[in-house]
Amino acid sequence: MGLEQKERPEPLSPSIAAANSEVIAALVTLQNATNGDVAKSARNAKAIAARVRMDPDLRDIKFVQLVRSEFDATTYFDRDQKPISRNILIQCEVAR
Amino acid sequence: MNRLHTTTSADSAMRLATLRILVGVYALVYLAARFVYFWKFADLPATQFAPVFFMRAFDAPWSEAAYRGLFLALFPLGIAFVAGIRFEYTGRLFSLGLLAVLTYTNSWGTILHTDNLLCLHALVLGFSPSADSLSWPIDDHNEASTDSAAYLWPIKTMAILCVATYFLAGIAKLKIAGLTFIEGENLRNHVALAAVRKTELGSVSSPIGVWMLHHTGVFGALAALSLLFELAAPFALVNERLGKVWSFGAWMFHFGVLLTMAIGFFYPLSFIAFAPFFRVELLAERYGYRFRKRALNAPQTPPTTNPPA
Numbered sequence: 001m002g003l004e005q006k007e008r009p010e011p012l013s014p015s016i017a018a019a020n021s022e023v024i025a026a027l028v029t030l031q032n033a034t035n036g037d038v039a040k041s042a043r044n045a046k047a048i049a050a051r052v053r054m055d056p057d058l059r060d061i062k063f064v065q066l067v068r069s070e071f072d073a074t075t076y077f078d079r080d081q082k083p084i085s086r087n088i089l090i091q092c093e094v095a096r
Numbered sequence: 097m098n099r100l101h102t103t104t105s106a107d108s109a110m111r112l113a114t115l116r117i118l119v120g121v122y123a124l125v126y127l128a129a130r131f132v133y134f135w136k137f138a139d140l141p142a143t144q145f146a147p148v149f150f151m152r153a154f155d156a157p158w159s160e161a162a163y164r165g166l167f168l169a170l171f172p173l174g175i176a177f178v179a180g181i182r183f184e185y186t187g188r189l190f191s192l193g194l195l196a197v198l199t200y201t202n203s204w205g206t207i208l209h210t211d212n213l214l215c216l217h218a219l220v221l222g223f224s225p226s227a228d229s230l231s232w233p234i235d236d237h238n239e240a241s242t243d244s245a246a247y248l249w250p251i252k253t254m255a256i257l258c259v260a261t262y263f264l265a266g267i268a269k270l271k272i273a274g275l276t277f278i279e280g281e282n283l284r285n286h287v288a289l290a291a292v293r294k295t296e297l298g299s300v301s302s303p304i305g306v307w308m309l310h311h312t313g314v315f316g317a318l319a320a321l322s323l324l325f326e327l328a329a330p331f332a333l334v335n336e337r338l339g340k341v342w343s344f345g346a347w348m349f350h351f352g353v354l355l356t357m358a359i360g361f362f363y364p365l366s367f368i369a370f371a372p373f374f375r376v377e378l379l380a381e382r383y384g385y386r387f388r389k390r391a392l393n394a395p396q397t398p399p400t401t402n403p404p405a
Contacts, residue, residue, distance in 0.1 A: 003199075011298035021133050023299045028205035032144045069296065073288035077306050081295060 001065045009065060016051045016058070034066055034089055041066050045092035046058045052094050105244035110377035113180070113230035115254065116221045118376065120178035122368045123194060123218055127170055134154075137201050138163050144204050151203040158200065162255055166334075167197050177222065180231025185201055191215075191222025209261075210361045213369055216257045224250035254372040255339065259329040262346060266326030278323060280315030284308075287315070290357040305356040332373065334353045339373035346370065 001011035011017075013029030018033075033044035049064045069083035076082075128135065138160040145157045157163070161222045170193050176186035195218075198211045225246055287305045308314055312358040323343050332342035350364045363369045 011296055013298040023297050025206040071292050073292045076292045
């Protein structure tokens with residue numbers, strides 16, 4: 001997720017979040033990135049932040065978060081696209 | 097099956113050669129259009145390596161140079177495959193190279209099933225006499241053998257492989273969900289999951305699929321129809337008409353998946369996956385002969401000989 005200052009977190013595109021345009025491949029990459037230790041998550045968050053910094057369209061993003069969310073897929077769109085639960089695994093500042 | 101391809105050996109050779117060109121061009125466009133996607137596999141962390149098929153023989157990912165070198169080599173090999181240049185080598189090398197690259201890229205935790213049929217079709221074409229017609233250099237010696245069986249088995253094999261992928265998908269649905277699949281709840285969950293996954297990962301989800309989630313009855317009909325098309329796939333081999341009808345049905349299925357789940361299975365959507373069920377040699381007769389005639393009418397450079405000493 002990418003965060004502007006004091007704004008609601010917004011999902012980053014697969015190519016930014018996982019350096020892969022394929023959604024399912026990006027999902028696997030992110031699962032892999034968050035299934036390990038904190039140091040591994042931190043390394044991945046830094047890599048994502050670096051990609052955010054390089055993208056001029058994302059210049060307002062101040063922070064990057066790696067989160068693990070739980071969804072009820074069939075009611076997700078009726079719940080204002082909110083997860084049942086969301087845990088922030090790590091947050092990383094985008095160095096400007 | 098016997099009535100699927102009732103053509104002369106020249107027609108069969110032309111059909112097989114047209115299939116070679118169609119599949120080869122598709123593969124090249126697929127690799128080129130997704131160049132960045134393929135290129136970046138060399139950057140993935142080794143911890144994500146989850147080898148499939150022959151990649152299980154490798155304990156670790158290939159070196160960056162080996163993978164990218166092989167990937168880049170597919171482009172000249174693919175051009176030679178399409179043109180039929182030195183096909184006894186390039187046909188095999190391109191199809192095996194494509195198999196290697198697609199197996200490698202499917203060895204990172206995500207298997208793109210749509211790659212399978214393309215790869216299998218390329219292998220059949222690469223290891224068959226598919227360049228006996230419509231190959232470079234164009235000359236009058238570019239003629240097919242009189243043995244039509246040599247050209248029919250690859251075409252039939254391609255059709256069987258196509259049908260098998262759908263039939264196996266139908267069997268898998270029955271194995272996972274049983275006959276309750278046709279109640280539609282399972283399909284509805286798949287559509288919902290695809291929409292959530294794409295939305296949460298910052299991609300584009302299908303508004304039609306999201307709208308359909310409120311109309312649960314639709315999913316029962318769609319589930320029954322998709323299962324019917326998959327399990328009935330072998331009937332496409334009975335005769336030419338059934339093959340064509342089934343091909344259009346299968347294409348509609350993929351178009352439906354694109355509309356409702358925003359997931360594009362581009363090989364079947366291109367319709368080239370179903371080309372073995374059609375008289376594609378008519379395309380070659382229409383466009384290929386014109387090209388061939390122009391090439392043969394082009395001024396020829398006389399052979400140069402060294403003057404006698």
